[in-house]
Amino acid sequence: MPLFHLSVTLTLLAVAVWIARRPSVPTLLLAMVVLAGVGLLGAGASSNLFETMRHLAWLVFVYAPALLVVGALLLRRPAPWTAFAAGLCAVLAVGLGAWAFFVEPERLEVTRVEIETPKLEAPLRVALLADLQTDRVGAYERRALETLAAQDADLVLFAGDYLQVASEARWRELADLLRPLLGLLDPPLGAYAVSGDTDPAAWRTLFDGTPVRALRSGESVTLERSPRERLVVLGLGASDARAIGHRDPHAVAAAATATDEPLRILLAHPPDVALGRPPVDLIAAGHTHGGQVRLPLVGPLVTFSRVPRSWAAGVTALPWGGHLVVSRGVGMERGEAPRLRFLCRPEIVVIDLVPEASGPSAGRTTQAAG
Numbered sequence: 001m002p003l004f005h006l007s008v009t010l011t012l013l014a015v016a017v018w019i020a021r022r023p024s025v026p027t028l029l030l031a032m033v034v035l036a037g038v039g040l041l042g043a044g045a046s047s048n049l050f051e052t053m054r055h056l057a058w059l060v061f062v063y064a065p066a067l068l069v070v071g072a073l074l075l076r077r078p079a080p081w082t083a084f085a086a087g088l089c090a091v092l093a094v095g096l097g098a099w100a101f102f103v104e105p106e107r108l109e110v111t112r113v114e115i116e117t118p119k120l121e122a123p124l125r126v127a128l129l130a131d132l133q134t135d136r137v138g139a140y141e142r143r144a145l146e147t148l149a150a151q152d153a154d155l156v157l158f159a160g161d162y163l164q165v166a167s168e169a170r171w172r173e174l175a176d177l178l179r180p181l182l183g184l185l186d187p188p189l190g191a192y193a194v195s196g197d198t199d200p201a202a203w204r205t206l207f208d209g210t211p212v213r214a215l216r217s218g219e220s221v222t223l224e225r226s227p228r229e230r231l232v233v234l235g236l237g238a239s240d241a242r243a244i245g246h247r248d249p250h251a252v253a254a255a256a257t258a259t260d261e262p263l264r265i266l267l268a269h270p271p272d273v274a275l276g277r278p279p280v281d282l283i284a285a286g287h288t289h290g291g292q293v294r295l296p297l298v299g300p301l302v303t304f305s306r307v308p309r310s311w312a313a314g315v316t317a318l319p320w321g322g323h324l325v326v327s328r329g330v331g332m333e334r335g336e337a338p339r340l341r342f343l344c345r346p347e348i349v350v351i352d353l354v355p356e357a358s359g360p361s362a363g364r365t366t367q368a369a370g
Helices: 003-021 025-044 049-074 080-106 139-149 168-182 203-207 238-245 249-258 271-276
Strands: 109-117 124-129 155-158 191-193 212-214 220-226 229-236 263-268 282-285 314-317 323-326 347-355 364-369
Touching: 003 025, 003 049, 025 049, 025 080, 049 080, 109 314, 109 323, 124 139, 124 282, 139 168, 139 347, 155 263, 168 203, 191 229, 203 212, 229 238, 238 271, 263 271, 271 282, 271 323, 282 347
Parallel strands: 109 347, 124 155, 155 191, 191 212, 229 263, 263 282, 282 323
Antiparallel strands: 109 364, 124 347, 220 229, 314 323
16 A cells, blocks of 8 residues: 555544544544644655645545544534534535546537637638547547537647557557547548647657648648638647747747738647747647636646646637637546546637627637537
């Protein structure tokens, strides 16, 4: 048993015995403080942030409710109302944990964003899928790709992080399962993808034989809708996108190759690229998972991005022009991270770019369950 679980389990047993010997409200409260202290110390001693988050999830959704149940049973006679409150809190904690781990991660929705632009004569629908980030290809992944294909998009964008597995052989196995689902796509202007943080060097082979074109970092594609209307899609890999976010002059120069095009779309994995103020009209990104866990009045707990927390999901009208659209992603962080979502449903983003009617738009959003 890992040291964290061993120390917290022993603490739980010790404080349970203590409460049994002295069943009172102050004893229960002090026992909760002791358990929380030991748990926080153990989580803080973890080897990395993801392991810390996993241990905190165990503390909140397993060990603390267990202690509350013990307290409710032992205090039901001397303090019945406290026992009732403790039992209710335990039920709520377990219920929230069940929701966060087993329900919300697959409550996929379609978020619709409308942005006005003077650079189009007719509406353009762009569908964005970010962070599929899975270690299996099953019914949920199939539903996500089927939902994406059903959006009647003119252009489909993939913002990186497709599979997250440790074994190269497992990656190839999952890639073989994912390709037929990518074959469901047939957008008139094509589908394009860039690399993310979890993607291996051979990530582009995932799209071999599919309608999706994997863009090398810095590669751009010019698309013609009519003799008078063209747009360019520029792809940037995760590292180059962050370089722009740190205002690397060479990376910014690479992004500026499309400055003379009517409508410029930058597809990147992290939203950090926006901090470099690349001369584009739309930045489509992912990476943040919307925080994956969001709290009321607090917002996302962690975004792993340098952009303001309010930019970590949704549409943002950038102060220097253009819009940033960040998807909350379809999948979750894998590996040592806790596999949960809370108040942060997975999503596919549909961006409707429409001709400007009167004045610039900050982007209007509506949501529809998928």
